[in-house]
Amino acid sequence: METGGTSSSGEGFLSRMALNDNKAGMEGLDRDKINKIIMKSSKGSRFYENEMKKEQQVNQRIERMMLQKAHITEQQLSKAQTQVEKMTFDLERVRDLSRVIVHVDMDAFYAAVETRDCPDLKDKPMAVGSMSMLTTSNYHARKFGVRAAMPGFIAKKLCPNLVIVPTDFDKYRAVSTEVQEIFADYDPHFLPMSLDEAYLDISEHLEQRRVWPEALRTHRLRTNDTGTEQGDGLQETVEGLSPVLFEDSPSSSSCPFLQDAPGGGAGGDVMVFGTCAEEAVREMRFRIEQKTSLTASAGIAPNMMLAKVCSDKNKPNGQYRLPSNRQAVMVFIQDLPVRKVSGIGNVTEKMLGALGITSCIHLGQEMALLALLFSETSWHHFLDISLGLGSTHIERDGERKSMSTERTFGEMVALEEQCSLCRQLCQDLAQDLQKEALKGKTVTLKLKNVNFEVKTRAWTLPCAVATSDELFAVAKDLLKTEIDNVSPQPLRLRLMGIRVSSFVSADDKKPQQKSIVGFLQKGRTQTPIQKNPNTSAETHFSMSALTASDNMTHAPTASSTEAHVSTSLCWSTEPGTDSLTCPVCFREVNTTDLTVFNRHVDQCLSGVPMEHNIHTDTELERGSSRDPLSRCMLDSLGLRLDSSAGDNKGLLLYETSTTNISLNAVALNPVCLNTCPNGGVSIPRVTDPNILKGSSQSDPCVRPLSPRGPRPMTTPKVESHDPREPTLTCPVCQVTQDTDNLTLFNRHVDLCLNQEVLHELEGLASVDCTTHNATPAAHKGQCFRDVLFND
């Protein structure tokens, strides 16, 4: 490929941005002309600058590799050669040529569907996508250098008459389903790679097909308009079926099936196909065309790697069979450019190119060198390619590894917007996870800034999560950390994404769901809450547990730690009890069935709305809801007790030491723990142990909830006032207070601000920083961060 090399022209030409004509229908283009237009359109853009940076990184990688190569001794090389030979021998011994693997690829799929549905597009250069990005182009457009993965605005410069049609995935999915129904007739275990591509192992089908009567291999033609059989002018009718995407299809300009179908295929209104692999595949493609009016190309080979290459050989609307014998495979591989092999992309091609390796035969020749320069995984892959080996076993339904959603947008700077987008993405992802009943332990935030630099930040929880709130609890912290990192500059984003991975399997789910006691108590035996009042008194909400996960080796932010609590909670039980007490509402649930009980706990947790007022009836009832201590603490935090509420709507978490009791965290919504505004309150220890109800007073593992320490006071204090003025006006609520006592007044401001904080936590609305001295915008941002993330 000419794209190899670094800066090939005096204009600072970027090879990675040059036309990639490694696609059917793009042979013999005026690359120089096309590349000039691409460069002119791109140069100077942020995208271009970033590509340049990436290109430099690749070049540095190549330089390091070449340096490494220069130090390789003859002895090392010969040792590696021995290793390669042994490996080759082993691989040859188990080479499997028995399977017949087919790779089917629909031709210019999205474009073909659109052309079929809008015949006006037939003779026009068209592409599917948007001005930002094209997903595919038809063959007329490819002649101008327009291809998939090219931004529409550049495509328009290459081909001003290009028609860009927006994508309609529902439509493509429907067509894909039709096609896949046909695949299933040849291999019920076929492997779809995308909407337009699949691998099939037709070995079994061919076995059966050998003895099939002709009737089973006979297919009727249908007319284009009515879908009924037609009896005259077979050629004419079929010609009318295909969308005209290809002027010079390798197979035929009209219908390949009529020309060379054995058995006198064109016998009127039916087509008869033979029993061999080529015939079976031809039949499959014929049926696809009859059913969808779209064409497909196919490759037939002894393994998946070769089948994939073969399907590209006679594209579009063609097929190619590679005979199942070693010699044929080796001849085929010899001149195959490495870039044609799936898995070798732009970077690998360039690195190999630097070593003088451009085709697969070179791979084999330089294998000892490659074994010394590349990782084991890489050179084993190269060795496979050089021997024409690939997977002969089509594995379907492999376990999904991750699920994600991401969105690209125009520059986004506002924290409010970023936060609300983050929440939206979490909601979307939670829905997707729910559809597949998946829960994962790792949540990853992906950010791309306006300079196209991509960052990913991941956090792994001890238990799997799936709900929107759980995801958001983690994601917002990761986002917060990134915002802090660039502060006081804003994060200028163009993409945000959320991914969940490390899924727990069905078997893993049970042990994952530790009892709340087991979860909250580090290193202790799980203790179920039972009906027995003596044992129920053992309930612990140990602060230590909030940071106690053994798995937590890193703790980037306080709230990441809090997110540990956002995992699904469940309870354990012991034989012999007939009811269990819910750790959230503290009501007895008349069941010993853990599934039923845990559903109750889940509902208790998930049904809790974010509220200003903490309804603490049960929690404090059990501990000290009527107790002056808790009232005092809550008052100090500006939280109101609402004892009229029947349900427990909040969770207070105490931290204790030998001298103090601190209320550090409040879970307005228990899946979203928050450190208390202003860092919580701390008071001297009281002697009544009931207040803390079994909290881990002597637990040596007690640690502050937040590794960053308590939240600093952000309340604006009024330092002085005009003594002639008997009143003061609160800077938060703007209400005049009937006092001139500064202590009392500041207490009011505290309370007021805490209400504001809670309000912000709920509604993500902006804060009116009327009390700050700096510019409103700057303080709004700062205040908003404080509010959102309890900084």
Place this chain on the structure above:
DNA sequence: GGGGGAAGGACCA
């Protein structure tokens, strides 16, 4: 030193 997590990147359709 091995295992596992985090971060980044290559590659694919």
Place this chain on the structure above:
DNA sequence: TTCCTGGTCCTTCCCCC
């Protein structure tokens, strides 16, 4: 004026056991 999305796998680095 404008360069996607969703997924897998691999590599490198780092920490912990």
